[in-house]
Amino acid sequence: MNVVAQSEVGRETYLGISNTEYLLFYLLVVITIAVFAFGVYQRFSRYAAGDDDPFDRLNDLSSRIVSATKTVLSNEKNFNRDLYGGLMHSFILWGFLTLLIATTILAVEQYGTELLFGIVFWEGDFYLAYQFIVDAMGLLFVVGIGMAMYRRYWVRNHRLWGRHTSLEDDIFIWTLFVLGVGGFLLEGARIYVTGMPEHEVVSFVGYAIALVFQAIGVPTTGAAGNPSDYVALAHAGFNAETIHWLVWWKHSLVALFFIAWIPYAKPFHMLSSFANVVVRDEKAGKRLPNVPADLDATNAESIDDFTWSELLDQDACTKCGRCSSVCPAKASDRPLDPRNVILDLKKYREELDNGGDEKAIVADGGTSVINTETMESCMACMACMDACPVEIEHLQSFTRLNRQMTDQGDIAPSMQDVFQNVMQNGNTFGDSPRSRGDWADDLEFDVSDAREEDVEYLWYVGDFPSYDERNKQVARSLATILKEADVSFGILFDDEKYDGNDIRRVGEEFLYVELAGHHVETWEDCEFEKIVCTDPHSYNTFKNEYPEVDFEEFADDPMMPFEIEEQWNEDGEIEVLHWTQAVEELVTEGTLELSGTELDYTVTYHDPCHLGRYNDEYEAPRELIKATGCTLDEMPRNRANAFCCGGGGGGLWMDFEEEPKPSEERIREALEDTDAGADIEKFVVACPMCMTMYEDGRKTGGYEDEIEIVDVAELIVEAIGAEEEANLEVAAD
Structure with a gap:
């Protein structure tokens, strides 16, 4: 083999590229950058034409960028529910960024430190470390691309296919693959034509490819040290120089195409995704x-x-x-x-x-x-x-x-009925406001009127615990628990109305504002320390949404029956709690002692969306369940991964032809996918809407004889031995 050997620890950047080709390459670079910049400008000018966002998404920008960088580099959300996908994307991202940084380092030296100051650092130990890291991370990059192609084309993961799957998805993944593999092929050819210098062993992937060239006896011309001869000989026939020259230009053109293409297709997510994480609303x-x-x-x-x-x-x-x-x-x-x-x-x-x-x-x-x-x-x-x-x-x-x-007016008739009920009677059932507190009549003690006396807890009972027979039992259980803890609490009776959470998510914004204004005005006439909610939906809207309402903007609207003009609880001085949080505090403080006989049930627990995913409260209900002595067996989908009951967003009031119903699927999961399986005796909830949906799912799914739906409050009442006081009589099936 006749070659010009390379002995110094380093390498020539444009090996075998003539001056003419060098100029041509950089003309293409300029064009590529111009096309890329124009595309990015078009994208961001389109955003500027969008409507103003109601939330400040650019405040504390430096902290946002740091947080987004951590989120993106860690790939933390890609690992959620999908280890394979997390590793795949991490390999691609980390490898791509490493190769990008490596190219940037090379450019900084060639057109910065070397050109301006004569300083060269891309040699010796730095070069060796650089080459090793680039090969290692480049290999990860190719492995990640291979994993993605395996999942897309071999496994055909259902998530990746749909009506928006298009040719751009194929071009994107195959371009990355060609860049990754082509880069290693180019490196191997370079090492081979330069005499396989010993120091290039650190480029272990490229060196292995060079060994393949050597093993199969690819001829070489020995022109590696003379670019003009190199080009002439490269065109003379099949040899290593020809391979290197062809791969260099192929790799360069594919890379330039990819850069120019980024703003116009799927690769733009590399920029837009990071920007989206930067400007995210933490309370979205x-x-x-x-x-x-x-x-x-x-x-x-x-x-x-x-x-x-x-x-x-x-x-x-x-x-x-x-x-x-x-x-x-x-x-x-x-x-x-x-x-x-x-x-x-x-x-x-x-x-x-x-x-x-x-x-x-x-x-x-x-x-x-x-x-x-x-x-x-x-x-x-x-x-x-x-x-x-x-x-x-x-x-x-x-x-x-x-x-x-x-x-x-494109609203389902059932939802229109709900809107009408709320407007006329202040509740989604359409029942009389005067009967709102009737659920408490069966208690052996009186529930205080928070409008007339000072209380520690202003208890917002909610629509379903007030009017639905099954959920009235839960309300009486909670009242008994608070009485047992000897804390002062009161309710608003007929001045309590629907909280507005779900009709707001269905789109009825002005009725929601009206309800918010009514409640805030009513609360301002009461003396209390904390608001406690039965329903996680109420808890979320009181905690996170009522403080956002600008009542002053609606002050002159004759359709809004309130006079309040300032925002409510903007600084969070009034604490809003879900009842499980309040009672868990009482148990922790020793105010409420679960002194009854420990329950011997095997149960599972369903995380309500508005308590869990919305507000990150997962432990309070579980601590209360465990405090009763029950054995808690988690469902596979729990906490942030929990499966919805189907009642949110107005689903409770709509009829869908669906198979299976979300509630039926969830009960099946409890009985078949938990460790205890069919030994699960009780399906525990902490939300009135969940109670309603799962009682329905238990019937329609044929699970009536297999499992019982209970609220956490009902377990606690049984544990403290107060069943009779709560007047809890299980409704006949």
Whole structure:
């Protein structure tokens, strides 16, 4: 083999590239950068054309960037529920970033330190360390791409395929594969034509490829030290120099294509996803944007009604399908796929930007971007947002669509009845407000009226514990627990109205504001220390949403029956608790002693969405269950991964043709997928809506003889031996 050996620890950057080719390459680089910059400008100018966001997403920007960098580099959300996917994406991301940094280091030396100051650091020990790290991380990159291709094409993971799967997905993954493998092939050819210097052993992947060239006897011309001869000889026939020259240009052109393509297709998520994590709202979903009092304001009449952050959400979507895979509506065959809604909006926006025809954003029939039945299917459980690795705030866009449906009158008749009941009677049942406190008549003690005397806990009972027979038993249990703890508590009786949480998520914003104003005015006339809620939905809206309402904006509206003008509890001076949090505090303090005979049940517990995913409260209910002596056997999907009961987002009041119902699937999970399996005796809930949904699912799923649905409060009352005092008589089936 006749070669010009390389002896110094380092290497030539443009080995075998003539001056003409060098100039051509950098002309292409300039064009590539210009195309890339123009594409990025177009993207961000489109965001600037979006509506203003109601939340400050650029405050404390430096901290946001640091936090986003940690989230992205750690890939923490990619590992959620999917170890394989987490490792795959981590290998690709870390490898890609390492190769990008390596290229940047090379450019900094060649056009910075060496050109300006004559300082060269890309040699000796630095070069050896650099080459080893690049090979190691580059190998991880290729392995990650291989894992992605295996999952996409061999396993055909269902998450990755849908109506928005397109050629750009294939181009993206194959371009990365060609770049990764081509880079190693180029390195191997370079090592081979330069005489396989000993120090290049640190480039272990490239060196292995060079050994393959050597083993199969690829001829070499010995022109590695003379670029002009190299080029001439490279064209003379098949040899190592020809291979190196061809691979160098192939690799360069593919890399330049990829860079230029980034702003125009799927690779843009590498920028938009990071930006989306930077500007995320930490309270997304648990609080919703307010609407202006101006009745001329629109919600989703056109794509221009969407805020810049919602447009960024659309571009940040990577089509990974994690949101779809955890969506209980999709699992129940309702016509909702969270990914498709986001991508349908994006596709429509891009069609308009390219001269397409306008159409309704959301409406009945097939001519709109989104069908009303699709949005009615959403349970507002936030599972999609919790699963999304790039912090897309689905619920904010979904609520905008729901508000538009409400404005248009495209609401299911059952929901219209609920709205009417709330407007006329202050509750979703349509029952008389005067009977709201009747559930307490069967207690052996009187419940205080918080409007007339000072109390420690102002207890917001809620609609279902006040009017639904099954949930009245839970209300009496909780009243008994608070009485047993000897704490002062009171309720508002007929001045209590529906909290507004779920009708707000269905789109009825102004009725929600009216309810909020009524409650805040009522509370201001009461003396109490804390607000305690039976329902996690009430807990969330009082804690996270009432303080956001700008009542002053509605002060002059004659349709709003309140006079309050200032925001309520803006600084959080009034503590709002779910009852399990309040009672867990009482148990911890020793105020409430579970002194009765320990219960000997094997139970499982369902995390309510509004208590768990919305507000990160997972332990208080579990501590109370354990305090009763019950053996708690967790379901596979628990805490943040819990599966919704199906009642949120108005689902409680709608009829869907679904199989199985979310509640039936959850009970099946309890009886079949827990360690105890069929030995589970009680399915424990901490939410009145969950109680209602699971009692229904127990009947429709044929589980009436297999499991009992109970609330945590009912377990506690039984544990303290106060069943008779609570007057808890299990309703006849």
